[in-house]
Amino acid sequence: MGARRRYAFFALLTLSICALALYVHRHRQGRTGFVDNIIISATGYLQSQSIYFVRGAQSFVEKYFLLVNTQSENEELKKELAYLRTKLAALQEVETENARLREGLRFSSQLQQQLLAAHVIAHDVSSDYFGIRVDRGSDDGVKAGMGVISPAGLVGRVLRVTKNYADVLTLVDPTSNIDAVIQRTRARGIISGQAKRVLCSLKYVDRLEDVAVNDTVVSSGFGSIFPKGLLVGYVTDVVPNPSGVLQKVTVKSAVDIYRLEEVFIVFPPAESEKVS
Template sequence: MIVGVILVIAVNIIVLSIAAKSPHRFYGLKTPALYIITPFQSMVSRIIVFMKGIWNNYFFLVSVSRENSDLSRALEKALEKNRHLAEIELSNARLRELLKLQETRDFKLLAAEVIGKGHSPWYRSIIIDKGTANGVEKGLPIIIPGGIVGQVVETTRRYSKILLITDQNSAVDAIVQRTRARGIIEGEPGGGFVFKYVLRKEDIKAGDTVVSSGMDGVYPKGLSIGWVSGVIKPISGIFQEVSVLPLVDFNTLEEVIIILNPPKREFVSRR
């Protein structure tokens, strides 16, 4: 098609050039010449208009494409800003919960950020960004507004390691909130708890809330631990088999609270 267009334009140019140089040759042939030239000129004009339209449309599409790219970048920036603001709002909400806890507890509290997590199934721990330079000491309890997290087991000037209460090496003296039945909460490999040494005669039901008793010398009294998920009373023996699920979601911990001045209390035996 392009070759045909070029040929038509070339013929038209040749005829017009000859007519311009030797007009006397076409003096008597004006009308026939017009019949010959006019269709070519008309075709060339239409082709030029057509090509001009294509050219203009091309630049229009390029302009639209560029505008779309600019709008896409602007939209992505706006979405990123919204995500950032949403993250700030969530962080502020968590900090407000920390402040509420500070108001309801007569403790000196220090907020810390979780910067690392242990991946061993046999040793559940997290790393926080506060250490001895911030007044953190080994043995201090770690909590969040939702309940107990764990205990400081190692500390450096700027960082501390926290043993989670879901670890098998962890133990918390606890009571059932409804009936005050007492026992020891220990971590299990699956991430839950076993509530040990609860006397068989005690009234415990699935759904009961378990809280710290305050008698282990580590955790203050009344901090949430979990809820009873199962109770088995063997025919023989003096203890029940009680399973407890944690109230804290240990997989989503981002900030925690260190109790810098927990009440000093020696362990009180249940016997």
Template structure:
């Protein structure tokens, strides 16, 4: 009888015990939930910080990747040569109607020298005309005082590409009237004179006029380098001139 009464009392007390335990359990649940939420917020904050750091690192990585891509593009434009390249940025300056040039942020402190070849990803841009400690002036191949020894890539026929002062047109001189030349032919540097290495694209033949009884053909070509929109330039050192002209600085390639 006593066992039955005890069982009945325990059964009746169970709801009361649960009710009494609810605040404690509720506090535990709330505390656990609060702790989990706090931990989650901390993890999110850490992830946000890591994400921001990674974005900053990716910006640097992208910049290096772009520079590497531009260097590779210029290198692939020519025959394999022993050479070094230095990337320079164009500095906006007021133009000179008498001369076509671009100013870059590299100078004698970086080993830049007068006569040095200047390239862009598309091919030859010109050569260094004046050098200061931190800047250099590059005479563009489209300037009417600039001439480049070239050859027709398809045939090997040699000629001279002369600037006209027009960024869209060059004249091809000393090309025999019976030369095998076609519109669209690519002209590349021949290497004669030793200033420009051989194999760099210069221009494409755009027009051929019938020779009027002369010894040379009248040929026009369009420069491949965007001479009217230069933003970055590659300065070139041939391997045998590096030791003499390129100082050991942080800027040197």
């Protein structure tokens, strides 16, 4: 490499670092600019379209292979049955979606706060972060910091909002911190992710608190982000620390973020009054 190229390389590198610092500063705390909003909207639209294709293809493949393995009739009947199976799978999909939505409606009517239903359209592209993207945005009144729940339990918090889409930081992400209590003993702690699919830690639990395996963990309701008493998960492991102040509590999340299809965004009480 010649001296001129070397200088040019280092000059470019220095400029890049400066630009990077400005870029990071500009995007702090989930802020997005005009161009980013357009990119996220376009990506969200493509993701929302392709997720249905992926789910449909998965359902079709599962049903088709099931049929191939179980049927020994002639080719015509097989084809007809395959067609009917596909139709049945589609109908079952609609039926299960209806059941889920009915359950969601019942769940929504039980809570005091206003809820907004949303579809999960994509998962986080990185293996180290556990986020989901939903098809509701600022146009629907969604704001950063709002809670996200499902009939199965607590899901996470809205982190970034664009016009039509919102990114949710789920409870299994290590950067997520949610106030929770053990239902049986009211021992308090902070639920934080472990970068694993369903496992979380209940942090800052005093070693003198009574915590046992299979105890139910629920939301504390502090801060009004989540309704009080919402299921978070179940204690799977407790490691007492005789010499320390805290004990190590592992919690299995009630919600598997990779099996979520619909969620509810929780409006804070003040916003709920405005909406209603």
